[in-house]
Amino acid sequence: QVQLVESGGGVVQPGRSLRLSCVASGFTFSNFAMHWVRQAPGKGLEWVAVITYDGSNKYYADSVKGRFSISRDNSKNTLFLQMNSLRVEDTAVYYCVRNYGSGSYRISAFWGQGTLVPVSS
Amino acid sequence: DIQMTQSPSSLSASVGDRVTITCQASKDIRRDLNWFQQKPGKAPQLLIYDASNLETGVPSRFSGSGSGTDFTFTISSLQAEDIATYYCQQYDNLPQTFGGGTRVEIK
Numbered sequence: 001q002v003q004l005v006e007s008g009g010g011v012v013q014p015g016r017s018l019r020l021s022c023v024a025s026g027f028t029f030s031n032f033a034m035h036w037v038r039q040a041p042g043k044g045l046e047w048v049a050v051i052t053y054d055g056s057n058k059y060y061a062d063s064v065k066g067r068f069s070i071s072r073d074n075s076k077n078t079l080f081l082q083m084n085s086l087r088v089e090d091t092a093v094y095y096c097v098r099n100y101g102s103g104s105y106r107i108s109a110f111w112g113q114g115t116l117v118p119v120s121s
Numbered sequence: 122d123i124q125m126t127q128s129p130s131s132l133s134a135s136v137g138d139r140v141t142i143t144c145q146a147s148k149d150i151r152r153d154l155n156w157f158q159q160k161p162g163k164a165p166q167l168l169i170y171d172a173s174n175l176e177t178g179v180p181s182r183f184s185g186s187g188s189g190t191d192f193t194f195t196i197s198s199l200q201a202e203d204i205a206t207y208y209c210q211q212y213d214n215l216p217q218t219f220g221g222g223t224r225v226e227i228k
Contacts, residue, residue: 035217045157045165045208047217061216062122095164106212107155109167109176 002026002110004096009115012086022079022096022112030054030074033099035107036081038092039114048094049081053102064090086119093117123147123211127220133228140196142223144187144209152188153213158205159222165208169194201227 008020022034036048049060049070058070069082079096093114100106124147134140144154152172157165167176169185172192182197196203204227209220 044222045159045210045219047210047219050215050217059215100170104212105215105217106153106170107167107210107217111164114164 002098004098004110004112006094006096006112006115009094009117011118011120013121014086014088014119016086017082017084018086018117020081020083020094020096020115020117022081024077024079024096024098027098029072029077031102033102033105034070034072034079035097035099035105036070036079037095037097037107037111038090039095040089040092043092046092047107050099050105051079053099059105083117086117088119091117091119122216123150123214123218125209125211125218125220127209127223129223130221131224131226133226134199135228136199136201138199140199140203140225142194142207142209144192144194144220146190146192146211146213149189150211150213153211154185154187154192155210155212156183156185156194157208157210158203159208160205168207196225199225199227 003025006022012018035050051070067085071080095114096112098110100108126145154172156169159165173185206222
């Protein structure tokens with residue numbers, strides 16, 4: 001069965017960096033685009049970024065553009081989110097989400113359990 | 122960016138009631154719309170894709186309709202286990218965007 005397991009969350013000070021990882025199993029990782037979606041405590045869902053199946057194209061929400069970088073290692077079935085210059089407003093649970101396929105971008109039913117990133121001094 | 126306006130933001134209904142949530146897109150998104158259910162402390166669960174297609178394993182009391190800019194999500198007979206927050210989400214354009222959510226409670 002499809003599994004997505006995030007890690008790397010934890011308390012970080014404003015201005016610092018953090019890298020999240022998501023290990024995928026149960027499907028051919030290299031065939032699917034992948035997303036990050038986040039949710040601030042008590043708030044709604046916010047799409048963060050998407051990467052194509054081969055890593056050739058990446059797109060970001062304006063709120064993180066220039067600070068966050070999405071990448072993947074298909075040999076290790078792993079998705080990454082490098083978060084730099086973190087702000088208090090980046091505090092959220094970060095979810096790794098599989099795309100529906102390799103073509104158009106459509107968030108699927110497959111989500112990780114999420115990893116919490118509190119940004120606080 | 123496409124804005125997704127979801128209403129109401131919360132509702133209270135009795136078990137067995139029909140519940141309807143609406144979602145309006147700021148521009149035409151064809152039928153590129155998901156509906157998610159989220160329970161506290163859990164990841165969202167996909168219920169409906171392509172505006173009206175039921176995801177595998179989702180009970181048939183959940184349904185969706187609409188196209189273009191106006192969409193509706195319906196629970197035909199509310200059950201106690203349906204207590205959750207529901208979100209619409211468009212995937213017609215990047216950045217993909219979510220509605221603000223509708224919290225459904227039991228009266």
